[in-house]
């Protein structure tokens with residue numbers, strides 16, 4: 161049955177529909193706030209989430225509200241801009257129309273800014289039993305999962321059950337995995353001994369597993385080495401050059417033949433592009449990303465664009481596409497907005513300006529690469545904190561995060577160790593993943 165159209169007020173302006181209010185989509189909407197388009201921003205959630213700090217929610221360091229921000233509050237002052245909370249299910253390029261869970265919507269220009277989802281590389285058992293770290297729902301699920309399993313560890317009497325429930329395996333040694341391991345190690349050091357004194361013979365075991373032979377492989381050799389040193393100082397068991405092959409909810413089978421018994425498995429080992437169906441299959445590239453030209457225009461489609469994690473722009477400098485990081489997403493959103501304000505013959509190709517890379521390993525320690533300059537330790541940690549504080553949406557959120565960090569800097573406490581919504585199973589999450597939609 162054909163869908164009824166979503167209600168959007170009539171306008172003589174060309175309609176530009178943006179799917180996704182992440183870093184890329186919101187930057188585009190912001191830079192077009194006075195332009196002569198009718199802008200419609202669509203997202204399955206009514207908020208923008210600051211993914212770089214998800215791990216702090218997952219480890220009880222921050223409350224969830226301080227890293228998400230209502231999209232309506234951001235776009236409400238933009239001229240001719242409308243927000244609709246819908247899940248986009250299909251693109252119909254011929255009809256210049258999209259289908260959503262609530263109705264259809266026609267467009268003159270379409271920008272796909274739908275980001276990425278966890279990539280479990282086809283391992284069904286791992287995808288069903290592990291929890292990823294891609295959304296605020298998952299961060300909260302990890303928080304509940306770890307805390308509930310610690311409660312279980314107190315309840316049970318068998319040593320092997322106690323051990324399994326106090327073991328956390330983190331897969332992936334990129335920034336998300338390393339930051340998660342560092343924050344959890346601090347939980348182990350400062351919170352666990354006081355809150356779970358009864359478990360003194362079963363200290364929290366943290367394993368970080370990566371198929372790469374280095375931690376933070378995308379950073380410089382020096383930063384990579386420093387991060388490994390910090391993780392070891394924090395007593396994280398680091399397994400490099402090893403991959404996870406199976407997980408049934410209890411036994412983590414590794415490629416080197418070892419098995420770790422753990423009820424907690426956190427997956428940060430990879431993401432893949434996510435977008436609604438309807439595009440030609442030949443535009444889908446490695447990592448499920450959409451092939452775009454240097455103007456972010458989707459191959460073979462004049463009026464459809466893809467920006468951020470989901471776009472694959474191959475250049476001489478980035479033959480496998482740009483890194484899937486927030487600055488690329490924001491810069492692509494900005495560049496496309498500038499182009500939309502110009503006649504097509506004057507459009508500028510996208511050029512990524514890499515301002516540097518940062519990762520923190522527990523409190524007071526971080527690594528930072530700025531070209532040939534590599535900084536580590538507390539100075540890098542202050543730079544990391546300042547950059548993240550400045551990047552969070554909303555003044556209230558900046559204050560909340562800043563105060564939280566300041567208090568835990570001195571007290572070493574993690575005040576948000578609450579099981580608000582019980583962790584049941586990944587499939588029971590109150591969220592829709594894009595993976596389910598495509």
Ligand SMILES: Cc1cc2nc3c(=O)[nH]c(=O)nc-3n(C[C@H](O)[C@H](O)[C@H](O)COP(=O)(O)OP(=O)(O)OC[C@H]3O[C@@H](n4cnc5c(N)ncnc54)[C@H](O)[C@@H]3O)c2cc1C
Nearest residue numbers: 180182183184203204211212248274275468469484485486
């Ligand atoms: C744990 C973690 C830590 C990270 N740390 C860093 C870091 O320190 N520094 C850094 O630069 N980058 C970091 N990143 C990467 C960074 O968050 C991403 O590169 C960035 O979010 C990409 O922006 P985007 O706009 O392309 O996608 P996103 O920000 O993911 O936004 C996509 C939006 O699209 C919406 N959406 C998706 N599908 C649909 C649909 N079908 N219908 C409606 N809406 C839809 C989603 O709800 C979402 O709001 C991290 C990522 C993670 C997961």
